[in-house]
Amino acid sequence: MATDLEWEKEMMKLLGEEVVVFDMATREKLSKDYYWYSPVLDNRLKDNKPADGVALPRNEEEVAAVLAFGYRYQIPVTVRGAGTGNYGQAVPLQGGIVLDLSRMDRILEIGEGFARLQCGVRLGVMDKTAREAGQEIRIYPSTYVKATVGGFVSGGSGGIGSITYGNLWDGNVLEAVVYTMEETPKRLVVAGKELYDYIHNYGTTGIMTEVTIPLAPRTEWVQVIAQFPSFEQSMRFSEALAKDGAIHKRLISPMEWPVPSYFTPLSKVIESDMAAVMLEIADGLLPEVEVLAQSYGGHIGHVIESEKYRKxxxxxxxxxxxxxxxxxxxxxTLTYLQAGFNLGSYMEQMDLIKKQFGDEVLFHFEWIRSGGNVTPTCLPLVFYKSEERLYEIIGYFESIGVKIFDPHTWVLDNGGRGEVGSMERRKRQNDPQGLLNPGKINYVM
Incomplete structure (x- = not known):
């Protein structure tokens, strides 16, 4: 491997100062993401050495040039979108080059039911543009204002809209353009089941430069906060609403008290000592939702009419x-977990957790469809005491059949994917020197 000084000069000569940046402030800024959501990751990554250089390509040709350069000099390359991920996805564990794709932000095509986008398009911009054309994004994360489409596909899983359309693997990515990291990088056009090796891959199996996503017809959304005397009532209501195919919805998010008390901008409209369910439902269906809430002992506490959506x-x-x-x-002192509860026994599982940990664990669920099935996913809040205690809690969740997608690790094998065998094989094929975001996936060369 060439010395830093040698390759820095060569990289600047190849790509120029408009693309390549070496100043410390930029390197430090673009070598971090939102890993501080996890006290475990914060402790391990806050002093991590920043990237040795940053590349900000404007097109696919420059992406390919960076990858070929890194291959030639055996320099690690860590891809970055907007850096809104929570797991250290964009942190270069072994230095090298951070490949920031945020400048590749053109909306290439909007057709009937789809959008073809460069990877750096921000989801908020895309949704606004789609809505102006009578369509809208099907699923997106709560960070959609900042998050890029490439970052979401490469580092996310689901979000708002998943109650209707599922996760990223449920047909919410139609096609992607991916570059390999070889002597001469290949431009791959990937679709169908092959996409699974690139969704939620942290850029370890290839660099995604273009994404085609499905769009839904534009809906006028009413935002609602339903309130219930008990969290059990809120969950029963949420399950019934999730299963009701006649009520078009985008969001069903129940939370036990005191979680709603943390939302200071909503303090005047959220009632004390009540469980809250955050909802987005299609305009015109509020009466049906109100009747359903009342049948479970709740009521509609706050409504934001559709004309105020996004305003x-x-x-x-x-x-x-x-x-x-x-x-x-x-x-x-609060942190969180990511957990999958069983539809047929989530109440029993919740009861066991409460008996074991009390208010050390606070419930926050998101109802989604996964593989077409209604599923109670959970992002519980946990009062952090120590890493040892955190993993005691994780161990108990797993002992009662609750699946944990560990948000306190940067390793794909232990985090959001669970099974990465196919992804490991793809990495060996597309990244023979193991230079793409090294350390984020465990595999043998």
């Missing part, structure tokens, strides 16, 4: 991992 702070700004963010603003 004021919305209920989705307090859901998914934004729930965690608001909680951490109130109490810095």
């Amino acid at each position: 004021t702070i919305g209920v989705s700004d307090f859901t998914w991992n934004h729930t965690t963010l608001w909680a951490m603003k109130t109490d810095a």
